[in-house]
Structures are given as structure tokens and as C-alpha cells.
Amino acid sequence: MSIQKRLDGRLLINGVLIAAQNPSTAVHNPATGEVVAMTGSAHPQEIEAAVAAARAAFQSWSGLPGKARAKCLHRLGDLIEADADAMAQLMTLEQGKPVNEARGEILKLAETCHFYAEEASRIHGETVPNDSTDFDSIIVREPIGVVGAITPWNYPAELVGWKLCGALAAGCTIIIKPAEITPFTALAIGEKCIEAGIPAGVVNVVTGPGAVVGQALVEHPGVDKIAFTGSSKVGLHIQKSATTVKRMALELGGNCPMIVTRSADLDAAVKGAVRRSYRNCGQICIAINRIYVDRQVYDEFLQKLAVGAEALTVANGLEFPAADLGAMASAEPLNKTQEHLADAVSKGARLLAGGARPNGAEFKNGHFFRPTVLADCTHEMLIMTEETFGPIVGVAPFETLQEAVQLANDTPYGLASYVYAKGADEIRFLSRLLDYGNVAVNTVDAGIINAPYGGRKQSGVGYEHGREGMLEYMNFKHIRVRFDMPSEGI
Ligand code: NAD
Numbered sequence: 001m002s003i004q005k006r007l008d009g010r011l012l013i014n015g016v017l018i019a020a021q022n023p024s025t026a027v028h029n030p031a032t033g034e035v036v037a038m039t040g041s042a043h044p045q046e047i048e049a050a051v052a053a054a055r056a057a058f059q060s061w062s063g064l065p066g067k068a069r070a071k072c073l074h075r076l077g078d079l080i081e082a083d084a085d086a087m088a089q090l091m092t093l094e095q096g097k098p099v100n101e102a103r104g105e106i107l108k109l110a111e112t113c114h115f116y117a118e119e120a121s122r123i124h125g126e127t128v129p130n131d132s133t134d135f136d137s138i139i140v141r142e143p144i145g146v147v148g149a150i151t152p153w154n155y156p157a158e159l160v161g162w163k164l165c166g167a168l169a170a171g172c173t174i175i176i177k178p179a180e181i182t183p184f185t186a187l188a189i190g191e192k193c194i195e196a197g198i199p200a201g202v203v204n205v206v207t208g209p210g211a212v213v214g215q216a217l218v219e220h221p222g223v224d225k226i227a228f229t230g231s232s233k234v235g236l237h238i239q240k241s242a243t244t245v246k247r248m249a250l251e252l253g254g255n256c257p258m259i260v261t262r263s264a265d266l267d268a269a270v271k272g273a274v275r276r277s278y279r280n281c282g283q284i285c286i287a288i289n290r291i292y293v294d295r296q297v298y299d300e301f302l303q304k305l306a307v308g309a310e311a312l313t314v315a316n317g318l319e320f321p322a323a324d325l326g327a328m329a330s331a332e333p334l335n336k337t338q339e340h341l342a343d344a345v346s347k348g349a350r351l352l353a354g355g356a357r358p359n360g361a362e363f364k365n366g367h368f369f370r371p372t373v374l375a376d377c378t379h380e381m382l383i384m385t386e387e388t389f390g391p392i393v394g395v396a397p398f399e400t401l402q403e404a405v406q407l408a409n410d411t412p413y414g415l416a417s418y419v420y421a422k423g424a425d426e427i428r429f430l431s432r433l434l435d436y437g438n439v440a441v442n443t444v445d446a447g448i449i450n451a452p453y454g455g456r457k458q459s460g461v462g463y464e465h466g467r468e469g470m471l472e473y474m475n476f477k478h479i480r481v482r483f484d485m486p487s488e489g490i
Helices: 003-007 046-062 066-082 083-096 099-120 158-171 181-195 210-219 234-243 266-282 295-310 331-346 401-408 425-435
Strands: 012-013 016-021 026-028 034-041 126-129 137-144 146-148 171-175 203-205 225-229 247-251 258-262 289-296 349-354 372-375 394-396 416-420 440-442 474-482
Touching: 003 034, 003 181, 003 295, 003 416, 012 046, 012 181, 026 210, 034 181, 034 203, 034 289, 034 425, 046 146, 046 203, 046 210, 066 083, 066 099, 066 158, 066 181, 083 099, 083 181, 083 440, 099 158, 099 258, 146 158, 146 210, 146 440, 158 171, 158 181, 171 181, 171 210, 210 234, 225 234, 234 474, 258 266, 266 295, 266 349, 266 416, 295 349, 295 372, 295 394, 295 440, 331 372, 331 394, 372 425, 401 425, 401 474, 425 440
Parallel strands: 146 171, 146 225, 171 203, 225 247, 258 289, 258 416, 289 394, 372 394, 416 440
Antiparallel strands: 012 016, 012 203, 026 034, 126 137, 137 474, 349 372
16 A cells, blocks of 8 residues: 555554544645645644643653663664655655655655664763852753644655654654645654654644644643744744743744855856755755855856756656656745746846746646746845745845845845855855854755754744754753761761
8 A cells, every 4th residue: 555545634643543533635746736645634632632642651751761762763764764765755746856855855864863863872961060069060951841843844854853853862752743735754754653663652743734733732731842843924923822831943934145255166156056046946944045146256157057057857756756856845835936036027137047837738737947047136126035935046246245244144034044165264254244043155055963953033943953953852950969978987
């Protein structure tokens, strides 16, 4: 039986993939419009059951030695890696990215399991000296409790995995609420958790509309922390709408700039720009949305970027696993891309590549768009000031490095930024002044699992990745002990 048939209309509650009471919404393949399977809108009773299961499992899961949790996470990583092909196909079916790219994401999820397995066995506290020698302050770390993890559709495996693995390593239990249009990858991960021997109730998956099912987790007094990735608008709403005090990590939207100086290796910069503007059809929170290029190399950069964009292949990602761009995940980001394009062109931007859907009957029913380059963009245009989440990038020239920084920082967002330069002084100047949680220099891979990743300003609070990504799921406890001198034997 195919995975999507097995997961059709299911929820994972207390270690069992149950049939949802209300499996009412169809999930569509964004490349063809065909129905993949049905997904449930979790009923309030089902949400209660998931929270109750997670609460009940917390005591024993958090009581296990870190090494025992590590074993489970290693097993989970092995199982996911072994089934990467099938899980990748499933992701492409519901999300649209080409299978090879989806497979890469699944393997990164497996790596995340192994990384946090190792962190689980290294949880430790510290002893802090006091003003007088008869006291010790012992700082221990304890898991927060039950986590509600709410995730978007652009990276249906990794964005679940960062939360799941960090939380489980710390000793928390979790209820995952995936995006409406990509529920099956999360359920498939849940199924792997059962196979890996993770006890019932530790991992639960409930599906359904964010405003109902996600909101119920936000408001539930039995949920101790919300780990959310999604838009800044919904993130702010979540922060305002919690009805009890609870910990929150909010990984939100971006509007990420790239600066190319006159000393940069232009070919490398173009290659980086092509990868980070169009990968996953630009549906990445750290996608390059806008590029500022030194006036001296502006025309040469534009010409090469247009050639690079036009060389990319757009195709159905299931039939052409190695395509550069598959279908966009839904009509919504495609419409926004077209809106930003029209706005920029109406305000004087020059269209150098793309700008339309690809021709051909095979694209008729899917959400496809060609990689698009716009030159001579200004901050009057939406493309330079709002996150597009589509395969489009705006480019503008700059005269001085100061101006480049000012333009790059002219945004309420602060997730990731990119610099291509050769001069050490330029690199230092730019990387210190860019007001972003991540600055990638001469590379466009801004995040690695070993180092903390998070935004600032309207891009959010909290960190994922790295040791910090596990500590986000832990509380400190200060145990202050006063000792007497031993009465005998000194
Ligand atoms: P979204 O905010 O619309 O939805 C995200 C999740 O929140 C979904 O599961 C949705 O069902 C749920 N949700 C919606 N309303 C809710 C509510 N009232 N209460 C609780 N949950 C609710 O975002 P999206 O369109 O799915 O994803 C795209 C956005 O995610 C982009 O802005 C992108 O930049 C951002 N993103 C950020 C990061 C990061 O690490 N900072 C990573 C990936 C995506």
C-alpha cells in the first residue's frame, strides 16, 4: 500500500494512527491538481486526546536517561534514511519540489535525528560559586513539558524535525500540527517514530486548519511551549492570543538581501544567487529576495544572472526528479509572485528573465512559474520590501558599502543576509553591520545543524539548530545548598 493511502485521513494520537472523525479536506498534488489523499480537521476531542497522551507520556520520557532517548533518536534517523526514497516521493506529491531535492531534505532530517541524539547524551548543568564557601548553587536543566509544534508547508520534513528532535532530546513530548497542504510528511515522520520504539504519546500529530487546530494548541493550558514556524502575521497573532503564560519560539518570515561588492568573484556570486533565489521555487524563509550590486559590476552581474535563471529547468518534480524547479506548493505564493512582478514592472523595473508561467500542456493544471530576474528595482516596489516566497528576485545598484548596508537593513525583518566579497575589510565591515541573525559570506548555505539559527526583529524569537535548539526546550533550575562542616573525621 502506498504511504499516502496508509496515512489517508489519519491522525497520530497516543502511538496509534487513528482514522480522524472528520477527514474532510483533500490535499492536492500542486503539479497536476490531482487529489493525493484526504486530511482530517482534528475534532476538539481528538486534540484533547493528543494533549492528554503527551502529558501522560511526559513523566516517563523525561525520566529516561539522556542516553536512552539518544538511542531512540538514532534509530529514528536510521529508519528515515532507509526509507528516504518513499518519503521523498510523498513530499513531492504534496509539496511540489523535485524528488531529488525532497530526498535531500529527508536525509537532512535523518542527520538532525543523529545530531540531537548526541546532544541528548550531553545534557549537563553547572555549579556556580557563592559569596560564602558554605553554599553551592547547582544549576540543572529540566525539560519544559508538552510542546505544540506548528509548522509551514515549504520544508515539511526539516521544520518538523528541528522541533521534534530538539524537544525529544531535551525530554519533552510533542504534538505536531503541520500545514494544511502538507500533512502527510509529518504523519510519515510520526509513523517512523512508532517504528523506532518511541513510547506511545511522546509524539502526536494532529492535522487541520491553523486557526482552529493550531489555535487550540496555543490556547491549551496543557501545552507548555509553542514552537512555531510560519508567517510573521500568524506568529504575532499567536504571541498575542496565548491564554496562559507559555514559552514561545517563533521562526517567522524574512526579506533577505544579498550584497555583491566590486571585489567579489562574480561567477560564484551569480551561482549563489541562482541557488538561493530559486531553490524550492523561492519558497524559503532565507531565500534571497533582493540583491544590491556595486555599480561597477552591476551590468555584468545582471547579464550573468539572467543567463543563469534562464538555464534552470522547470518540470513536474515527480516525473523529473533532477529538475531545478518543480511546482509551487499552491496558488497563493504563485499569485503573490505575479502581484510583485506586476507592481515592480509598473514602477519601472526591467524584466530580464522569466516573468511568466512556462509554456506546455504539462504545466496547465499545476502552479508553475519561470525563474524571474528584475533589474533597477527600488524600495518603492513590493519585491524589495515584502517577502515574495516565489521564484523571483529584484536587483539594484549601490555606490558605497554604507549605502548597501543601509538598503539591506531597511526592513522590519532580520533573518538571513548574504555577502559576496573578497576583501577581508569589506567582509568584516558588512558582516558586523548587517542586522540579521545569520550572515553568510561567499556561500548561500546560511544554516548548518551544528550552529544556532534564528531571526531577529519581525523574523522572530528563539533558535533552532545547534545545542541552542535543544536548550530552547529546557528550563533552568537553581538548587542552592548550604553545607555544614562534617561533624567528624576532619
Ligand atoms: P502560515 O503562518 O500561514 O502558517 C504556518 C502554520 O501556522 C500552519 O501550520 C498553519 O496552519 C498555522 N496557523 C495558521 N493560523 C494559525 C493560528 N491562528 N494559530 C495557530 N496556528 C496557525 O505560514 P505558511 O504560509 O505555512 O509558511 C510560509 C511562512 O513561513 C513564510 O512567511 C516563511 O518565511 C515562514 N518560514 C519561516 C522560517 C524560519 O525559520 N524563520 C522557515 C520556513 C518558513
